[in-house]
Amino acid sequence: MTTGTTPGAVPAPAPRPAAAPLVELAGAAYAYGDGPAVLRDLDFAVPEGRSLALLGRNGSGKTTLLRLLSGGLRCTSGELRLAGAPVAYDRKGLTRLRETVQLVVQDPDDQLFAASVGQDVSFGPLNLRLPEDEVRARVADALAALGITELRDRPTHLLSYGQRKRAAIAGAVAMRPRVLILDEPTAGLDPHGQEQLLEVLDGLRDAGTTVVMATHDVDLALRWADDAAVLAPGGPRTGPAAELLADPELLTAAGLRTPWAAAVAAALRAHGLLAAGEAPPRTPEELAARWGGAHGGERDGEQDGVRGPRA
Numbered sequence: 001m002t003t004g005t006t007p008g009a010v011p012a013p014a015p016r017p018a019a020a021p022l023v024e025l026a027g028a029a030y031a032y033g034d035g036p037a038v039l040r041d042l043d044f045a046v047p048e049g050r051s052l053a054l055l056g057r058n059g060s061g062k063t064t065l066l067r068l069l070s071g072g073l074r075c076t077s078g079e080l081r082l083a084g085a086p087v088a089y090d091r092k093g094l095t096r097l098r099e100t101v102q103l104v105v106q107d108p109d110d111q112l113f114a115a116s117v118g119q120d121v122s123f124g125p126l127n128l129r130l131p132e133d134e135v136r137a138r139v140a141d142a143l144a145a146l147g148i149t150e151l152r153d154r155p156t157h158l159l160s161y162g163q164r165k166r167a168a169i170a171g172a173v174a175m176r177p178r179v180l181i182l183d184e185p186t187a188g189l190d191p192h193g194q195e196q197l198l199e200v201l202d203g204l205r206d207a208g209t210t211v212v213m214a215t216h217d218v219d220l221a222l223r224w225a226d227d228a229a230v231l232a233p234g235g236p237r238t239g240p241a242a243e244l245l246a247d248p249e250l251l252t253a254a255g256l257r258t259p260w261a262a263a264v265a266a267a268l269r270a271h272g273l274l275a276a277g278e279a280p281p282r283t284p285e286e287l288a289a290r291w292g293g294a295h296g297g298e299r300d301g302e303q304d305g306v307r308g309p310r311a
């Protein structure tokens with residue numbers, strides 16, 4: 001096992017063994033206690049090997065859905081399936097699920113509990129009773145992937161909020177999940193921290209990890225995600241992020257605003273500056289580079305370093 005030093009450099013997960021979706025909810029419903037169903041009749045398969053942004057208004061059930069997918073909550077009806085087989089909520093079944101699916105909750109303080117970063121990140125692999133060398137390699141790789149190798153011996157309570165977020169994500173990454181789920185991971189991060197985190201998540205996805213992120217940030221979702229899942233009153237809609245987040249009816253129904261890039265694309269089209277089928281700009285930098293005249297680059301040129309979803 002190699003121990004990488006480049007952020008985002010983690011070993012690729014094992015290839016998919018089954019034709020069925022790796023993780024899916026089938027006919028799932030969930031209600032807290034005696035309360036009304038938060039989610040009902042939910043069929044939701046996580047598109048594999050891609051990045052997915054989960055969006056919806058406050059209280060629409062994003063966190064609940066993520067907890068159902070990761071086994072923290074159990075459907076009140078319907079089922080969670082792993083590679084086509086219903087998940088057994090016993091120790092063995094949940095261990096198997098957690099080897100495949102890892103959830104990073106929104107508040108890192110709900111996830112970090114060991115004295116030092118290294119101890120915290122090693123907790124999951126140790127729990128799997130992996131050999132010591134393997135645990136060491138996983139911890140080193142996860143810390144490197146998150147760019148926090150130098151924080152290994154730092155007490156967790158002395159970390160900044162952004163560092164705690166990274167440490168919590170490293171703990172999940174050390175489990176080498178094939179599906180990494182994050183609940184609002186960019187909330188509370190400054191713009192630089194957000195960009196760094198998105199690069200880390202891109203690195204994980206490019207290494208083969210499926211990355212699912214709940215977010216309220218439609219601009220970030222459109223820029224970062226391959227796919228989107230929008231929790232709307234009629235049920236969730238899943239599809240290419242560029243398609244769903246340019247659907248005004250869906251956005252209105254889900255209480256989401258129009259992403260900046262979608263509004264700019266509509267304006268460019270209205271002025272005949274964007275041909276049908278031509279990719280719209282995803283960022284202000286790309287707008288300036290392609291349409292900015294003296295302020296930007298070539299009209300058809302792709303600006304180096306401009307981030308965008310994969311084709």
Ligand SMILES: Nc1ncnc2c1ncn2[C@@H]1O[C@H](COP(=O)(O)OP(=O)(O)OP(=O)(O)O)[C@@H](O)[C@H]1O
Pocket residue numbers: 032035038056057058059060061062063064065
């Ligand atoms: N522990 C709980 N007990 C009872 N009801 C809960 C609990 N957690 C969430 N709910 C309710 O379930 C519904 C969905 O909540 P959830 O946290 O899944 O939504 P969300 O889309 O993640 O919201 P937000 O965008 O505000 O984070 C809400 O009506 C909420 O009040």
